[in-house]
Amino acid sequence: MNLRKSFFAAVAVAASAFSASALAQETYTLSLAQTWGPNSPILGETTEHFADMVESMSDGRLKVRVDAANKHKAPFGIFDLVRTGQYDMGHTASYYYKGTIPNAMYFTTIPFGLIAPEMYAWFYHGGGMELMQKVYEPHGLLSFPGGNTGNQMGGWFRKEINSLEDLQGLKMRTPGFAGEVMSELGVAVTNLPPGELYTALERNTIDALEWVGPALDFPMGFHQIAKYYYSGWQEPGAEVQFLINNKTWDKLPADLQNILTVAMRTAAYDMYIQSVHESGIAWDKMKEDYPDVTHKVFPPEVIEALRETTDRLLAEAAEKDPLAKEIITSQRDYLKQVRPWINISDKAYLNSVAGE
């Protein structure tokens, strides 16, 4: 396949009708609302990095003003802020809008789905970009991958999980689709604001919680209380998203559209790589500072039950909505094609050097 053709064609919007040279001296400042707070590690650094690339590549003709959640006060309302034109752009996670545009959530991640490189391959070569536009286009928006957290952990548990029995009545903070699955297995799922999590865990208000991975979990301090850190199943390669209002896009000359597109693409990849790096550092430090922190994997019967329940809930969603079915099927078929290769390459290699 031809990478050149697919790159800019993935977004089904014609290049601006304006002549770029006629507009060459015009400058633009786009506003961007992000879900994340000010000085948010990794996620907030990604939008700053994106804004820097755009400004430096355009020699100042295109600037991006980033507003954090403390400014716009709507961390989970980015979709509306950009849709209504209050902001030109957004940086958020599709699955926060499960209530408004349920089909968007599959572009963040699907439990038991694709890991980060597979997810990017699906977006850029497996039809993911086209499906994402199909979901956002009716709302007057363009959407692009915005950065990957890497494989998220299954969570921090005060007690070991050795069987399905151990999940019965377990009080756990785990939101979204994963929460629904856990709930079906007897977990008492609760949601709490991030600021209350540490205390809730410390005071036994909850027995377990799922956050992200070492880089973002470390500053939260959960490892000081809960000693079992479980590998994940629910967000194997969670991708956040850039949103752009179509009207903003259309007013830009083609060269600035291209600068925006490439800067988003690089910022997204760079966030993935920064996540790998910072989770490496954080996990290293956690183990050193708290040698009693233990890594665990859920036993096969738990994984099997999580998986069956995930499959059942996804089948129900697909049943109700043809576009949901198209997206879920596309991603699952892609997994069937790409995973055998990942298994004989990275997985086989990592297993063969298991001593590390």
Added chain:
Amino acid sequence: MNLRKSFFAAVAVAASAFSASALAQETYTLSLAQTWGPNSPILGETTEHFADMVESMSDGRLKVRVDAANKHKAPFGIFDLVRTGQYDMGHTASYYYKGTIPNAMYFTTIPFGLIAPEMYAWFYHGGGMELMQKVYEPHGLLSFPGGNTGNQMGGWFRKEINSLEDLQGLKMRTPGFAGEVMSELGVAVTNLPPGELYTALERNTIDALEWVGPALDFPMGFHQIAKYYYSGWQEPGAEVQFLINNKTWDKLPADLQNILTVAMRTAAYDMYIQSVHESGIAWDKMKEDYPDVTHKVFPPEVIEALRETTDRLLAEAAEKDPLAKEIITSQRDYLKQVRPWINISDKAYLNSVAGE
């Protein structure tokens, strides 16, 4: 760490002294010599994609003319072509210049080293970029990551390898450092031009060969003859490189330098993702068309021997050259930091869903 600061700072060259706006209307065409032939899949598509991004982002002010190997006739002489200023840029693999600049080879890959995302994390956050400049700077060159092939396979074998014994006298095509290691284990290492490999394998002139991975192995047809496809150890995340002559770099205004930098970065990541995608397709197809093709992993005693020999040869290289020691140590220390995280995330996840 601050991603913004590290991004453009990694290359220790001051921004051009020229005022960008004064030069805004000047146009530049850079020549690029690549190791790869014309219409080379993945590798050649990467340089075309790079040239497209540069031209479209700069609105035609910066163009890259790509010359394939049939044009410049020096596929393994890219380093010299760019060093002497015959070309502005190059796209090649550092380890081809083992004879001229031996320390460059570690920026392609180290056996039993980093997989692709770890490799990028090392380049961009773990000191890799700075070390790469240290090697290329005395030659008047800048170097940037240029794309990753993903984890390379250990090769195609006509017979199973069940013990170290089975390697004795085995006639195998495997070049470079991996060939040296194999040779120490009793393999009769040969090198043959790519065009002769299929016939050599068919006529038993060789018993085994190592090429790249499914995407690039598939068109070579080795799977029609040798039925055992072994997972690799020798190039866990092979990165090719862009080279730029310092004088070319210095004459460009800052915005075009930034466009070049971001386009190289994106082209490199995109090559990795395209490799994942196309190897997925090719491995799927090989298994379907040739159901007797079998995936294998080397037995632990072979892995252990390959590893001990690799460690010994690397220690010898480090002994002889302080900069080699610095690079090898940096990459190995980085692996110790990042791998435990990869193990509890992607590896644990891939193992837990082993059914796929």
